[in-house]
Amino acid sequence: MYILVCGGGKVGFYLAQELLNANHEVLVIERDPGRAGQIAEELSSNVVHGDSCEATTLDLAGVARADLICAVTGDDEDNLVICEIARRRGVVRTIARINNPKNEELFKKRGIETTISATQAVLAQIEQELPTHEIIPLLQLHSGLELIEIRIPDTSPVVGRSVREVLLPAESMISLIVDPGGVPRMPSGDTRLNAGDALVVVTRNESLPVLRELLIGSTHGLDT
Amino acid sequence: MNVIIMGCGRVGARVAGMLDAAGHQVTILDTNPAAFRRLPESFHGRREIGNGMDGPALEKIGIEQADAFMAVTQGDNRNYFASQMAREVYHVKRVICRIYDPVREQIFHELGLETFSPTSIGAQIMFDMLLGQQEAK
Numbered sequence: 001m002y003i004l005v006c007g008g009g010k011v012g013f014y015l016a017q018e019l020l021n022a023n024h025e026v027l028v029i030e031r032d033p034g035r036a037g038q039i040a041e042e043l044s045s046n047v048v049h050g051d052s053c054e055a056t057t058l059d060l061a062g063v064a065r066a067d068l069i070c071a072v073t074g075d076d077e078d079n080l081v082i083c084e085i086a087r088r089r090g091v092v093r094t095i096a097r098i099n100n101p102k103n104e105e106l107f108k109k110r111g112i113e114t115t116i117s118a119t120q121a122v123l124a125q126i127e128q129e130l131p132t133h134e135i136i137p138l139l140q141l142h143s144g145l146e147l148i149e150i151r152i153p154d155t156s157p158v159v160g161r162s163v164r165e166v167l168l169p170a171e172s173m174i175s176l177i178v179d180p181g182g183v184p185r186m187p188s189g190d191t192r193l194n195a196g197d198a199l200v201v202v203t204r205n206e207s208l209p210v211l212r213e214l215l216i217g218s219t220h221g222l223d224t
Numbered sequence: 225m226n227v228i229i230m231g232c233g234r235v236g237a238r239v240a241g242m243l244d245a246a247g248h249q250v251t252i253l254d255t256n257p258a259a260f261r262r263l264p265e266s267f268h269g270r271r272e273i274g275n276g277m278d279g280p281a282l283e284k285i286g287i288e289q290a291d292a293f294m295a296v297t298q299g300d301n302r303n304y305f306a307s308q309m310a311r312e313v314y315h316v317k318r319v320i321c322r323i324y325d326p327v328r329e330q331i332f333h334e335l336g337l338e339t340f341s342p343t344s345i346g347a348q349i350m351f352d353m354l355l356g357q358q359e360a361k
Binding site: 053054055056075076077078080081084085088100102103105106109110 | 277278279280299300301302304305306308309312313325327328331332334335
């Protein structure tokens, strides 16, 4: 694949290095001439000096034949502009780095589905390590779907019930159950849910409150 | 009209003064409070310190009630980003966006924004002044 990496900071540099190691054709576009020179030395000249937000720079870099463009500068507005111009030039696959997780909505509305946010990843990791949060976001999938992990507390209304008996919200499914001993199982309709099970669930973002109510129950642990 | 202007530079301050004098409700936003000195003394509108690319900051100054949003900071990409946020996330009816780079201006215009490039306009005026193709005023 021919991959354009826009932004030669730490993220862009190591990304390009890994992609080159995986035998892809890679070109880094870096605005700062000093930094571009440094990258040229370390990546044996797979770099151009220029502003990736300018269509002419992207054209010179061969954007028209690129299979993928990765906009990984430190500025969300630059990453949005790079993806927009690249798509106007016919690049179908764009990946954008987002620094402010709140900006994800705008990228999605502009049709840039694949966004990576370090801030969001660290937040998710913190949530994973805090036992008080029963719902852990694992991965954002396409078109509003999400992969989450839910731990079933002792007080959950579904303890002892089979998967079939649990009426999940639309477009939600339990895809994996990890029991308290750490053993993973593919659930069937007859699989019984036990306290301490970790369920990996595919769901829609807006169904989270319903799932919480259903699988964790109210804060008093009463059956609903 | 309820108008939010992002960027209190020469153009932002001037258009804010004009709209205010014409009786519109104007809020001008800048990250640097010193920028507000450019506003005319008669300006009645609101001066707000903040970043127009930040959703919560825009909500705080009432973007959801705005009829129009104008982006005139020094950064083309910032103007584009904030304008798309106003349009796509907050559904502001009129969004006007300044883009210095004529190539980017063309692309953003094709993506549905109301844009203008002072570079193109200025160059055309100079060309016409020199070659006399513009009627003398």
